[in-house]
Structure formats: C-alpha cells, structure tokens
Amino acid sequence: MRAAGKAYIAGIYEHPTRKADDKSLAQLHAEVAKGALEDAGLSKNDVDGYFCAGDVAGWERPGTGPLSIIDYLGLKLRHLDSTESWGSSYLVHVAHAAEAIAAGNCNVALITLAGRPRAEGMQTGTKAEAAKGLDAPEAQFELPYSPTVVGLYAMCAMRHMHEFGTTPEQLAWIKVAASHHAQHNPHALLRDVVTVEDVVNSPIIADPLHRLDCCVITDGGGALVVVKPEIAKSLNKPRVKLIGSGYAPKYQHGGRVDITSSGAIWSGPRAFTEAGVTPADIKYASIYDSFTITVLITLEDLGFCKKGEGGKFVADGNLIAGQGRLPFNTDGGGLCNNHPSNRGGMTKVIEAVRQLRGEAHPRVQVKNCDLALAHGTGGALPTRHGSATLILERE
C-alpha cells in the first residue's frame, strides 16, 4: 500500500445478533451498513465507494452479487471493489479503501459483511473446505478425502506439535484467554470462563483439536466506514488511521507443502515496514482465531515470538488483558464471541478500532492503546488462504 496515513476508519458496527432466523441476508448487510454509518456520523448519501466479498447475497451467480446488494442498499457509487479472500477479505478492503481514497476514487468507503450459517443449520466439523465450485482445479484431488475445515487446521496443529513440541495445554490457553474477555461482552455467544482442563477435556473433533479449540458458528455481521482525512477531522470520533498493511496468499505450492506457517510471514513484515513499527510496539492485537492453532501460528509468523515458540508465548495468560504481554481479541474473538458468516476478519478490525478509541469494555480496555494490529487468515491454512495484516494508530 502506498496510501499509509491517508485514510481513517471512522465508523464501526458489529451486529448484536448471533442467530438470525428472522432476517434475510441482504437485510443483515443493510442493518450493519446503517449501524456503521450512524457510528461515523455520516449518511448513506455520503457513501461513494462500496466494498464487499463472497458473503453478499446472490454471489453464487458470478457477477451479480455486488450489483445486487448495491441495488438493495440504494447506493450511488463511483467506486466498487469486491475482492474475495474468504475471512480476510475485509482487512484487504480496508487497505484497498485507503488506496482508493488516496487515488481520489472515493471519499467515503463502506465495507459490509453478513451471513446466517447458524440459522441454516451448519455444525462444526461437518463442512468440507471446498464449499466451492467443483470446477475449482483442486476439487477433484481433495474432495474425495473429505477435508473438513477443522480437519485441515488439525493437521497444522499435529505437525506443529511434531516439529516444535507444542502441547494441547498450550493451545488451550488461547481459548482460556478469549473466554476471560468474552465474559465482559453481553453479546458474546459463549460467556463462561473456561480453564485449560475444560478445553483439553472437551470432545475431540479432529485430532488434536477439541471442541473448545474451535470458533463459534454465528449469524450476523459487521461494517466499517473508511474516509479521507478531511472528513475524519470533521467527525466527532477519536481518529483511527491506517498506517500499514500487507497481503499475501499461501498455498500448497505444487506439492511443496509447509503447514506450520501462514502467509503472515510475508504480510506481516510488509505491514510493519510500511508503518515503521515493530511487534514490540503493538499494544493490542486482533488475531484471526478460527481455531486456537490459527492464533499460535499467526503470532509466530508476525514476529511476536520465534517460530516454534508460540506455545510458550501464549501460555500462562500472556494474551489476557490486564495480565499478559499481548492482549488479544478482547471482544472474545471468534473462539467465544462471534464469527459471522464463518468469516472473522470484520470483527477483528472492529475490536481493534474499539481499543484505539478507548471504547472496549473497561475490564479489557488496554491503557493508552495508541497502536494496534489486526490480522486475518481467510481460507484454510494448509491448502490455500489469504493473509492480511493491518496496523492502525490512534491520532
């Protein structure tokens, strides 16, 4: 990105629902858009750029999804971006919005995410990774083996344990930390504080991951409003500026498979270099938490600790606000709070902005939080995923 410091996140909204039997998908997009614009103090008619990904209604007919939702929302646009990178899409959208604003293509960018997998009956460990067209080139070489999402991430955990001696108890600490935060979030799906023993004694879904190593399945969504500096300065909110971003896909690379690291090994350094800061400077981190192992591998890849030492880094409450070195996912994250549409990137950005504004719950608010990181891992870590890192600063 060559737009560092030229755009601000001015509006955020996380839908309070976690089960949306009584709402349509398009309606959820509209509700989160309305919420984020009201939070910013802007109106629909101010929006001239719109960003969405594969969760918009009608995406199954290629080309119609983004236009359908623009029609539904009644947006008058001069910029559209429907970059799709699964759960990391919304972090990519923030970076693209900043670039579009810096280029003069739009002034007020709206980003929405919504979904209702829970209302549709989805259960953990049952869905093949490839909820995708059978004409995806890899489908014929993978679908016969029933690669559920949890099974794919479980292989990462198994290999990480094999290479580095990581333990189930160390992974469990990630869920324990998330649960400590979720107890203060009235909207969180799971608000009970859990112990390491609770996690490792919960049923195995896919060796070595237990039920409590997995994120929740929830309905709802969220939205962001990204604006140019002149508009940010006219609004009545603490200003949160994007100062660095990085993106990188990682995949099986023709059979040269390496599943103990993610694309964060590339997206992270790009974002840190652009922002001119280091992992040691970060006061709060939103880390994509589809599973506990996702967090552990990402923390290593972003440089918060050395490769292989993630287990030691996350243990003993080091991710718990008020106790540990690196408070993470203070809304309870995808592990306890919300993972709308099976895409956790939106809520990662929202909680980072809350922290920078000083609007997190007082029990988890990081003191003097002026520098935060948000990271998304969209897709499946071992097969193919897109990693996106944002570094945000309170001005």
Add this chain to the structure above:
Amino acid sequence: MTQARRMPAPQPSAETQAFWDAAKQGRLLLRRCNACGEVHFYPRTICPFCFSDDTAWLKSKGLGTVYAFSVMRRGPPFALAYVTLDEGPTMMTNIVDCDLDALRIGERVRVVFKEADRDYRIPVFTLA
C-alpha cells in the same frame, strides 16, 4: 479401524482425465516438468514452478511418508492426511486399513486405491 466411508467421485477435466484413467488401473501419476526437472502435485499442464508447458506424466512408485494427519472423530473415524511421496511432492489423501489410533507422523506408507462412486478409484495410503 478401517475406512467405511464411501468416497465421492472426482470430476475429471480434459487436463486430468489421464490421471483418473490410470488410477482405475492402480497407477498413481504425477506430473514432471522437462524444463526445470521438478515434479509437482496436483498435476497441471503448465509447470507451477517455471511456467514451462513442456510437462509429462510420471508414474509414482507409490511410496511415501506421513507428513501430517488428523483422525476425524465426528461420525465414523477416518484419517485426513498429507503424504510426502518419495518423488518429492506432498499430496492430500486418507490413511486407511490400519490402526488409526496408532498412526504417527513419519510412518512409511504405500498407495492403495479405494472404490468411489461411478467406478472411480481414489489413491489413498496404508502402512507400507
């Protein structure tokens, strides 16, 4: 513990029909690039490493080691795995017809073929 699960049929393309025809005859095919010499998986006509279109089928010996696996415990257990073939590439597969509770990373395995829908046969692995 064995694998009782019936596998869905693959959907071959013009690019991959030879792979699935060979599998029906008990042969695992890989793709090798004549320009850079690298073997890749899954097979493509254009090499994913050097982008040469001078690629050809290579019959695998069908031997490898378990790189990673996970035994899925919802419903009848089965082992999702990555196996690193002796020819180099690592491929997604299942490990079958062995004690899944005793399975370990690094074990030697050999290819076998399991019946799938529509008379297709899918390459999977069992202990060598």
